[in-house]
Amino acid sequence: MTDWEGGGSALLEIRGLSKKFPGVLALDGVDFTLRAGEIHALLGENGAGKSTLIKILTGVYRRDGGTIRLDGNDICPTDVADAQRLRIGTVYQEVNLLPNLSVAENLFLGRQPLRWGLVDHRGMRRRAAAILADYGLSGVDPATPLGHCPVAVQQVIAIARAVDLSAKVLVLDEPTASLDRREVEMLFRVMRDLRARGIGIIFITHFLDQVYAICDRITVLRNGRLVGERRTDQLSRLDLVTMMLGRAMAAGAPMRRREAVARRGVVAFEGVGKSRYLHPFDLEIGAGEVVGMAGLLGSGRTETARLMFGLERADSGRIFVDGRPVRLRSPKDAVRLAFGYCPEDRKTDGIVGDLSLRANIILALQARRGWMRPLSSREQEAIAQTFITRLDIRTPDADRPIQYLSGGNQQKALLARWLATSPRFLILDEPTRGIDVGAHGEIIALIEQLCAEGLAMLVISSELDEVVSYSDRVLVMRDRRSVRTLEGTDITADAIMAAIAAGA
Amino acid sequence: MTNSPMARPSSRQSVSSPAAEGASMRMSPEAAPLRAAPGFLKRGSGPVPGRRFLPQIGGLGLVLLADWLVSPQFFALRLQDGRLFGSVIDVLNRGAPVTLLSLGMTLVIATGGIDLSVGAVIAISGAVAASLVNGGLPVPLTIIAALSAGILCGAWNGLLISVLRIQPIVATLTLMVAGRGIAQLITEGVIVTFVNPSLSEIADGSWFYLPAPVMLVLGMLAVTLVLVRATALGLMIEAVGVNRRASELAGIGARSIIFLVYVWSGLCAAVAGLVLTADIKGADANNAGLWLELDAILAVVIGGTSLLGGRFSVVMAVLGAWIIQAMNTGILLSGFPPEFNLIVKSVVVLVILVVQSPVLGGLNPRSLFCGRGR
Known part of the structure; x- marks a missing residue:
């Protein structure tokens, strides 16, 4: 080998x-x-x-x-x-050092030079200064707290x-x-x-x-x-x-392609970025359009989604919804604008484990209505049942705490959470990760169906074949930057990989 | 420790029968929490809501049964001067301050926080009330001022915890310490006593045949229930308590919710402070409400709300407070020294903590999902 x-x-x-x-x-x-x-x-x-x-x-x-x-x-x-x-x-x-201790103390933690049984601070600093000079850090004072560096x-x-x-x-x-x-x-x-x-x-x-x-x-x-x-x-x-990515370069499955989508910009991002986080990007997504996002881990895919949903505050750029500039500084703003986001890490960012499936489904809708206008239990049950049926969520009943459902069903419940808010723009981050094959296919079918219903979507995925099959456009990310946009018949797994691999 | 409401001599200490009979009493306080404990295990695992709280109800029943064995007149009620008297009423009446605290504390704990400052807030609101009423302020204004002081304290806690993201235990600990100092500044270091029948009415009076504090508890309970269950606030508090990140991502303003629960806790503490001040007709900045925060936390935990936050029940916390008070009263009735009571309470806490311990093998469903490598 x-x-x-x-x-x-x-x-x-x-x-x-x-x-x-x-x-x-x-x-x-x-x-x-x-x-x-x-x-x-x-x-x-x-x-x-x-x-x-x-x-x-x-x-x-x-x-x-x-x-x-x-x-x-x-x-x-x-x-x-x-x-x-x-x-x-x-x-x-x-x-994983201690920010409140000095540089010298961090260097010698657990093996401080001793003098008469006490820590020899002077000696420690002297030796620390020598080490720092070795590493080209002679400008750093060994006595500064590490956290200040x-x-x-x-x-x-x-x-x-x-x-x-x-x-x-x-x-x-x-x-x-x-x-x-x-x-x-x-x-x-x-x-x-x-x-x-x-x-x-x-x-x-x-x-x-x-x-x-x-x-x-x-x-x-x-x-x-x-x-x-x-x-x-x-x-x-x-x-x-x-x-x-483990894909034979010949892979190029035939796919459905909507010809010339009339791109009525529902959501537009202009030069949105954040320094040290994500280079500014432009993106316009129209109703009924699926934009796929590909790139390696750490290329800035999730970062883009987080900026789009207000989880990180952009320090540049403007955002428009239906041509009007909007304020987007928190997820709350995003929910108000009828955006939705199914995060990559279902367990820590998605489900509210101890609460029932029903509570999880109505959560975003309730958040948008505000606490003063609660959904009655009958309304909640109706909404939950609608989506349990529509997305085929397999559960004994809506009262079951969501943590006891399978990954695929949790993912569907999170989709339901956003669909219940009648969103105009939905971001899905790795929607098929960690779920079984059956649910996998169902989620893909749902993406197609939602898009046909006029939803604007951004789907982030490492599964290139998947991206190729449902995307109208594909954005390729590399090094925290959007480097390539593929459209129409240009969308192939080969082209995506080539764009990921291309030199800087 | 001798200043817990049980041990402190007070005008409301109206235990009628000095009964010393029945050593079987010793069993009951432990029996209660043991029965209560399975509530944690069931939390979130069973879709049958009615059965979730059986342990608490059973626990209260057991304690009451023990009380009855100790003192056969325990359930006797008599009507006198338009007010009911009897040991049961006494339990409700003297348990009122802790019950009030537990209302706010439940919401705080449900968000995954804790409020250690409620005892100090009691002292502050009491000091404000006693000083102002002595200064000649009309009683309604005095009450409003005392409640405002509590709300202000709660808002301070809320600010530190929700906006500045300071750990709740530390943030409220500072007010727990500083609050006593503030109360002493207000009373200028002495026990301010007052003679004002209208203000004393809060503790001595009776409305609808019940002592005023009991009515206050029922009133505050109703208001709290409306606040959390007739609106979506309860759902949001639970969501934030279970998973703050996911809740914020779903558009819930976790910050405002956390702020609000501390304000509510401050308000509940201020009401409790009024009851205690009216009771002793004076404000003792050093001792008013001392250690009561621990009783309130205990009540919430007995009521089945996990200190990890999440699903809560205000009614069960009230039941928890009553269990504690019924235990206290029972021990008094049995003739054991009050010191014994403190030990029993500690044993109760310990049993509950041990039962909650994740080391005891997947008892807490959430422990299954933490700490597993990827």
Whole structure:
């Protein structure tokens, strides 16, 4: 499977790693090899198994099968501290240091230099200053509280701490997600230095540009399995995206295509964006139009949806509904404007688990009416029954707490929640994720049907075939930016993948 | 601790029979919460609404039964001077402050919060009432001022918690501490007593054969019920308590709702403060309402509302407050020292917490969904 030649000696060898969670095989016999003095990208979409692999490596989870060899010795990290002792250091996206302590204290936490049994603050600061200078951070005063430093500096300090704990293997889990271009450059300098010192770095990121900018090798996982390991200079972007999304390039199913939709702009976004979050975008969606949104995880798909629904406040741009400028600063505003949003994470953002199916269905409608005008229980029951029948939600009765329904039925209930408000614009974020095959097809059919009824929709999905089948237009996102719009017969899985993979 | 309403000597302390008979009493306080506990387990899992509250009703029944065993005259009522007298009335009457607090506390806890400041708010509203009535302000205005003070305190809590997103326990803890100081400033450090029959009427009077505090409880209960169940407020409070993110995403103004429940809690505390002040005809900034917030929280929890927030029942919280008071009265009637009462109450809390503990194996449905790796 691996056809690598040369490079450093194997530092970390993972063979046949398996991990089972109730109902899911999160890792299925995965191999992974990290050499000394290389930066190795670990890539894959949601649920690919990246985090599980890292968590086993750092002792958060125990593996169910397979071997991990570090420097030729079998290891089995039992917790994070144990992994550190084994010389595996980890830096997460959210810096897990203590923001209220000083930079120096964070660097030496748990191993403060002592003098006569007390912490030697002067010595600690002196040594901290030396470490900081090593990482090109001589401008940072070791006495400043960590929380006052920019995130990028915090990241580097977290790395410095991990390396100073004598790491041989450094795991960087999306360290660049909240950094700007200049800060990323700074981080990369540090990473190159460490590579030169012979440390093996596992780099997890969603930004393909960064992979090509700094990584020597790439390992791609999909659905808990190894897709392959390649050298970065021998793998084209298109091949990489294909590996990640797992679609044969020939796929081009025949599809329904509405010719020349009269695009009466129902909802229009003009230059809507937020700095450090999403580049400004323009989008006009007409009644009865489905706009698909494709892109890799972290490309800005969900960010777009959150801006459109007022969950994040845009700092630029204007929004029009039926040609009139509108205010959209909160979900409440969005609901008032008859927008709807089915979020990607059903459990934390969607369902109100303890409440009944009926309460969940009428929630948005009730919120729009305000608390002073309650729906009577008869009205509630009527609405709930209408949608239970119409969307074929399978439940013994409407009183059942929604958390006991299956994923597919929960998803339908969330759709019902918005349909009950007679929305004009509906955003669906990964509507088919994590639901069984039967419900899957039903949701797709619903999207088509709602669109025929004149609803404007934006559907975000990683399933390219799905996007191709129901979209009138497809927006392709990359690096927090809308990079390509495909229309009509241009909409094919190939074209979408090509746009995702295209260079900057 | 000796200042809990049971232990504190008060003019309303009208336990008629100093009955010491019946050591079997010892069983009942524990029996009640044990029976009440399954209510948590059933929360949200059974679609049969009537059966959800059987444990509380059964618990109250058991405590009352024990009270009756201790004192056979427990259920005896007599009419005198246009007012009913008897131990049962006494339970309702002396339980009034905690019952009032539990009304507001239920809504607060349903949103996933907590209000530790209600005891201090009692002291503040009492201090305001006593000082103003001594200053010659007409009684209706005095009452309005005392209630406004409570609303203001609640609004302060609400501001800290809903807008500034400070953790409820910390935010209300500051007022719990500072509130006593504020009350002392108002009373200028002394126990302000007053002689005003109209204001005392709030505690001593009787309306429709019942003591005024009982009528106040029933009135506030009715108003609270209308507020949460005749409008959509109850549904929204529950939704915010179960899942704030999802509720906000559905367009619910979680911030206003959270603000409102703390205001309501402040108002309920102010009413309780008026009752207690009218009762002792004075304002004691240090001791009025001391530790009552804990009784109120306990009442809510016995009433089946989870401290995690979510589905709530105001009526059951009132029942919870009555269970506590019936327990207190029973212990007094049995002749045990009041200190015993405090221990029993603590045991009750402990039993409830233990039953709620997720370690005891999936008892709480929500624990099944937390902490699982992806």
